[in-house]
Amino acid sequence: MKRNLNAALEAWLEQGFRQIGQIVIQPQENGYTLTHEADTDRTDLTPYTRPADARALSTLDEHGVFRPLKTAPTLKRGWKLSVPDLAQLRLTLDAFYPAMLGSFFSYQTGQLPAVPLRETLNRQSGMYAVTKKLTDTQANVLVGESCNSQSGCLKLVLWRISEETPVTSLPPSELDPAQSPQSNRRIPLLCAEACNLLVAKAREVVKRSAPPG
Amino acid sequence: MTPKPDSALLIVGHGSTVNPDSSTPNLERADEIALKQLFGEVHCVFWKEEPSMRQVLHLIDRDDIYVVPNFISEGYFTRTVIPRELELTGPVTQRDGRTFKYCEPVGNHARMTELLMRRAAEVAPGVPPSETTLFIVGHGTNLNDNSAAAAKREVEKIGQAGGYAEVFTSYMEEEPLISKWDQWATQPNVVVVPFFISDGLHSYQDIPVLLGIEQEITEAASQRSVFRNNPYHLRGRTLYYSSAIGTEPLFAEVILDQVAAFDQTHPA
Structure with a gap:
């Protein structure tokens, strides 16, 4: 086993990392307590104690709407989740933000190659094969609408539209970990490849722009 | 089953962007199997939810990975989508220092x-x-x-x-x-x-x-x-x-059976 994410997480905490996405990590005498970043001063939070609670807390937003994209900026508030050790902290964070600790570890060790959107779309089949027709211009508009951190996704977009075409519809702070705010304190959420949700939206764009008939 | 502390179990599900009911049985079976402590790690990945199949290398620590499709039948997903997204070339795939062992879908099981x-x-x-x-x-x-x-x-x-x-x-x-x-x-x-x-x-x-x-x-x-x-x-x-x-909890046993069946057909 070459990877040891628990050890990596421990090192990040020692280096002063205290936040991931919308979650603040507070080391305690007996473990760690997690809260929503907007709830750190509240005293009326509902307590939870199991990593499995993270899944329930992150499934729906505050309006009861399903969150298929766990890194959407819609994590609900009002909870406080305490776990006794590092192993459970990792499980908890993996439930809130699947694969994000591991992606950061891979990034730090040079093992997170970014896959251009064009490559992702070109390998689609079945109902998504049509996404090959998405133009670079359409792609940039779509990424700006769907992947922005205000209403879309908190991940930093590491990939380009194609080898030749960069993403121009997002600010540098949403593309480059070094330029994101508090980069010495926040474990970044990193996107190395467009997700299926974006591919599905690309399909809608292509379908809408197809000539009638 | 003999415990496999150096292996990971990866349950692959379809998932949904519309409601959590599609991924729930996968996550429940993963929880049940994790409690048995038969594998070093147990994870789910999905086609339409997170974590995605494309994130497995970052999600999993272990180098030895049993992949069980939680699908009813062999078909488009088990033959096209999952192999493509996980970059599998056959029942056993060596990739990026990992070994992927691609098991039969649960729906093929005799039970x-x-x-x-x-x-x-x-x-x-x-x-x-x-x-x-x-x-x-x-x-x-x-x-x-x-x-x-x-x-x-x-x-x-x-x-x-x-x-x-x-x-x-x-x-x-x-x-x-x-x-x-x-x-x-x-x-x-x-x-x-x-x-x-x-x-x-x-x-x-x-x-x-x-x-x-x-x-x-x-x-x-x-x-x-x-x-x-x-x-x-x-x-x-x-x-x-x-x-x-x-949604039948015994699907956890079926998933484990598919791993055991893989080992029988592909002895190390």
């Missing part, structure tokens, strides 16, 4: 027949099978999906086991259509078991409309407090509709 019959008996307690028509409902059509063939195979095996007055396959999108269930069933009692992994869009929302137990598409299963109000008195029969077969 499916027993689990379908158990589910049918549970949903209609005290109802004599000898006076009951049993329908096993598959999806049908859809690319090269073999769900229709899988449902047919199970119906043949249930028929051979005996007990039910009659057993039929039926489908959402091809004949024999489940919407015409009353034209096929000759018995006063009708039991319908969806041969699906989850109580997602198809089994919880679409099929009930086709059966006539709902007039229109309802909210998702996770949004309703009462799962079903069996039995339904419809078209002169008493109809019982079960939850999808994949």
